[in-house]
Amino acid sequence: MTTATDKKPATMAQALQRAMRDAMAEDPTVHVLGEDVGTLGGVFRVTDGLAKEFGEDRCTDTPLAEAGILGTAVGMAMYGLRPVVEMQFDAFAYPAFEQLISHVAKMRNRTRGAMAMPIVVRVPYGGGIGGVEHHSDSSEAYYMATPGLKVVTPATVEDAYGLLREAIADDDPVVFLEPKRLYWSKSDWSPEDPAPVEPIGRAVVRRPGSSATLLTYGPSLPVCLEAAEAAREEGWDLEVVDLRSLVPFDDETVCASVRRTGRAVVVHESAGFGGPGGEIAARVTERCFHHLEAPVLRVAGFDIPYPPPMLEKHHLPGVDRVLDAVARLQWEAEH
Amino acid sequence: MTVQELPGAAAYRPTPPPAWRPRTDPAPLLPDPEPFRVLGTGAELDRPLMLKLYAELVRGRRFNAQATALTKQGRLAVYPSSTGQEACEVAAALALEERDWLFPSYRDTLAAVARGLDPVQALTLLRGDWHTGYDPREHRIAPLCTPLATQLPHAVGLAHAARLKGDDVVALALVGDGGTSEGDFHEALNFAAVWQAPVVFLVQNNGFAISVPLAKQTAAPSLAHKAVGYGMPGRLVDGNDAPAVHQVLSEAIGRARRGGGPTLIEAVTYRMEAHTNADDATRYRGSAEVDAWREHDPIRLLEGELTARGLIDEDGIRAAAEAAETMAAALREQMNAEPALNPMDLFAEVYTAQSGQLREQAAQLRAELEAEAR
Numbered sequence: 248m249t250t251a252t253d254k255k256p257a258t259m260a261q262a263l264q265r266a267m268r269d270a271m272a273e274d275p276t277v278h279v280l281g282e283d284v285g286t287l288g289g290v291f292r293v294t295d296g297l298a299k300e301f302g303e304d305r306c307t308d309t310p311l312a313e314a315g316i317l318g319t320a321v322g323m324a325m326y327g328l329r330p331v332v333e334m335q336f337d338a339f340a341y342p343a344f345e346q347l348i349s350h351v352a353k354m355r356n357r358t359r360g361a362m363a364m365p366i367v368v369r370v371p372y373g374g375g376i377g378g379v380e381h382h383s384d385s386s387e388a389y390y391m392a393t394p395g396l397k398v399v400t401p402a403t404v405e406d407a408y409g410l411l412r413e414a415i416a417d418d419d420p421v422v423f424l425e426p427k428r429l430y431w432s433k434s435d436w437s438p439e440d441p442a443p444v445e446p447i448g449r450a451v452v453r454r455p456g457s458s459a460t461l462l463t464y465g466p467s468l469p470v471c472l473e474a475a476e477a478a479r480e481e482g483w484d485l486e487v488v489d490l491r492s493l494v495p496f497d498d499e500t501v502c503a504s505v506r507r508t509g510r511a512v513v514v515h516e517s518a519g520f521g522g523p524g525g526e527i528a529a530r531v532t533e534r535c536f537h538h539l540e541a542p543v544l545r546v547a548g549f550d551i552p553y554p555p556p557m558l559e560k561h562h563l564p565g566v567d568r569v570l571d572a573v574a575r576l577q578w579e580a581e582h
Numbered sequence: 583m584t585v586q587e588l589p590g591a592a593a594y595r596p597t598p599p600p601a602w603r604p605r606t607d608p609a610p611l612l613p614d615p616e617p618f619r620v621l622g623t624g625a626e627l628d629r630p631l632m633l634k635l636y637a638e639l640v641r642g643r644r645f646n647a648q649a650t651a652l653t654k655q656g657r658l659a660v661y662p663s664s665t666g667q668e669a670c671e672v673a674a675a676l677a678l679e680e681r682d683w684l685f686p687s688y689r690d691t692l693a694a695v696a697r698g699l700d701p702v703q704a705l706t707l708l709r710g711d712w713h714t715g716y717d718p719r720e721h722r723i724a725p726l727c728t729p730l731a732t733q734l735p736h737a738v739g740l741a742h743a744a745r746l747k748g749d750d751v752v753a754l755a756l757v758g759d760g761g762t763s764e765g766d767f768h769e770a771l772n773f774a775a776v777w778q779a780p781v782v783f784l785v786q787n788n789g790f791a792i793s794v795p796l797a798k799q800t801a802a803p804s805l806a807h808k809a810v811g812y813g814m815p816g817r818l819v820d821g822n823d824a825p826a827v828h829q830v831l832s833e834a835i836g837r838a839r840r841g842g843g844p845t846l847i848e849a850v851t852y853r854m855e856a857h858t859n860a861d862d863a864t865r866y867r868g869s870a871e872v873d874a875w876r877e878h879d880p881i882r883l884l885e886g887e888l889t890a891r892g893l894i895d896e897d898g899i900r901a902a903a904e905a906a907e908t909m910a911a912a913l914r915e916q917m918n919a920e921p922a923l924n925p926m927d928l929f930a931e932v933y934t935a936q937s938g939q940l941r942e943q944a945a946q947l948r949a950e951l952e953a954e955a956r
């Protein structure tokens with residue numbers, strides 16, 4: 248845990264821990280539950296120290312059963328608690344889908360607002376950490392396709408803290424996707440002085456530019472920022488938008504950027520077919536058609552089961568693939 | 583070369599594993615060999631409770647008949663009747679204290695009504711004008727739950743939360759025999775036992791999951807026996823013996839309230855009607871079986887015993903029947919009124935605040951409605 252006297256850069260994992268810690272200290276109804284979240288502090292150490300500080304009734308090692316974890320969280324929320332559930336890995340959240348889709352997402356609507364579900368489901372997601380199969384899925388499209396859920400994902404250390412605080416305070420259920428490979432990314436962010444963050448539902452321009460817009464989120468943000476730097480050599484000044492919140496979707500910020508630049512590429516790790524990029528490209532096209540100089544392109548993971556670790560570098564959208572897409576944005580027409 | 587011949591082998595002594603013993607004694611958790619009964623055993627009967635049970639059984643049966651009739655008149659989209667299972671439904675409602683919570687399945691409208699919920703609100707789901715027609719917190723009745731067994735972990739979580747808060751609230755969760763095959767049944771019972779949550783699971787074993795008989799569902803000695811595997815007591819009760827179900831439930835609820843942990847109860851009963859009005863039960867069972875269960879009907883059993891013991895007379899029986907008719911007439915009248923529908927409600931309460939996306943779609947629907955009205 249980072250403290251005021253300890254000025255070393257904080258990691259995203261520490262920022263997430265701090266967000267839960269601060270929320271638990273402020274609000275006694277916040278409970279953390281999941282597999283290995285107590286004594287061990289989670290397999291990624293994101294709940295480190297919470298059981299020690301708040302006791303095992305507030306940060307609970309549950310039996311190993313994801314539907315049971317989320318299902319009991321529903322009951323706890325019915326009684327007025329605010330559960331924060333940790334799913335150990337993306338692919339191990341699947342047993343909880345029925346609870347998530349049939350109850351968590353629908354409860355407010357089916358009870359005409361009488362019963363909210365202020366539950367956060369934290370899911371470490373995405374690849375790039377050399378994980379063997381079932382440890383690297385990008386499952387965001389499944390969640391996005393479920394009305395009633397909010398779906399957010401931080402890409403920076405600051406946002407990890409701010410967005411998780413927002414998610415815990417939110418009366419709607421939030422699927423909080425944590426980009427695994429950014430867990431150890433660092434920043435000078437200090438928990439004592441958390442910078443104000445945009446609320447859930449707002450996208451943020453991380454790098455202003457004028458030639459084209461890269462629309463991205465989570466683990467692909469650093470890739471896009473790197474691509475934008477590299478693109479300068481080609482004479483392209485790329486704008487990079489960090490979507491942050493996939494649901495609700497910030498059409499306003501996204502479209503303002505695309506209307507300004509006239510070109511857009513959506514970048515994500517998740518499979519392209521049926522993936523978030525299709526929805527985003529459609530929304531942008533529907534709203535910004537007359538400003539577009541080229542079709543909206545997608546750079547996504549291939550439409551394959553997540554590959555074994557020794558081959559994952561070929562699957563993950565990298566800087567070159569992003570630049571190739573940018574090159575295909577019909578620049579010739581301009582000259 | 584054997585291990586004994588290895589240099590230094592003389593010093594090697596394998597440590598024996600620690601002696602194994604079961605973590606808890608399974609014997610006290612086992613259900614009785616026969617379903618527990620009160621009626622016909624000569625046990626003492628509490629007259630006010632018996633009369634209350636009787637009145638509710640009669641009312642409940644009339645409610646089921648009326649609701650089924652309403653499906654034929656197109657007033658309900660569907661009705662899964664609990665005819666034959668009224669003893670379980672009624673006892674579940676009466677065994678709970680006001681502060682306790684009930685977690686019903688789609689078949690348990692009657693339990694909700696017997697608990698005092700307005701019948702029209704209880705039937706909202708099955709009429710189809712909304713999903714849940716009441717505020718679950720106000721009545722401490724969770725929404726009638728259709729995805730099988732998924733309500734069970736909710737009951738565990740709620741009971742656990744109540745205990746953490748220091749409230750002596752108990753959750754009673756209802757599930758069918760088929761539902762015990764679902765993963766959520768297993769997970770809920772396991773969580774409940776590990777957390778020692780104040781929750782009671784009542785399985786209404788009515789013989790069928792739609793068309794599938796229990797033999798195709800499980801090889802367990804009984805559903806109550808499953809409790810032992812989780813480390814909680816299992817109880818077997820005659821589900822058509824209303825005082826017996828009430829007693830077993832009351833004992834389990836009391837035990838949970840005192841911090842004794844969860845109980846699994848299997849009530850052996852029978853679904854006299856088809857799965858729902860849309861089902862054809864002749865495809866999977868014969869009338870002889872149904873007729874045999876008619877002999878063991880919950881109302882008939884209780885009425886017979888109360889009459890024989892002089893605890894109820896003709897007037898009492900007539901009064902219960904009349905009260906049930908009055909209820910049915912009121913229900914008919916209420917359900918014959920068209921429900922107020924507002925299509926714009928579709929976009930309400932999907933989220934706390936309406937997203938831009940839903941605002942756009944709501945505007946589209948509003949425009950369509952206005953065009954239609956012109």
Ligand SMILES: Cc1ncc(C[n+]2csc(CCOP(=O)(O)OP(=O)(O)O)c2C)c(N)n1
Binds near residue numbers: 790791853857
């Ligand atoms: C998860 C799930 N699978 C399938 C169904 C469809 N279904 C509705 S009721 C039912 C049978 C349930 O039988 P049982 O649990 O014995 O309850 P009963 O209807 O007899 O009260 C089935 C298969 C469902 N509602 N939920």
Ligand SMILES: [Mg+2]
Binds near residue numbers: 759787
């Ligand atoms: Mg059944």
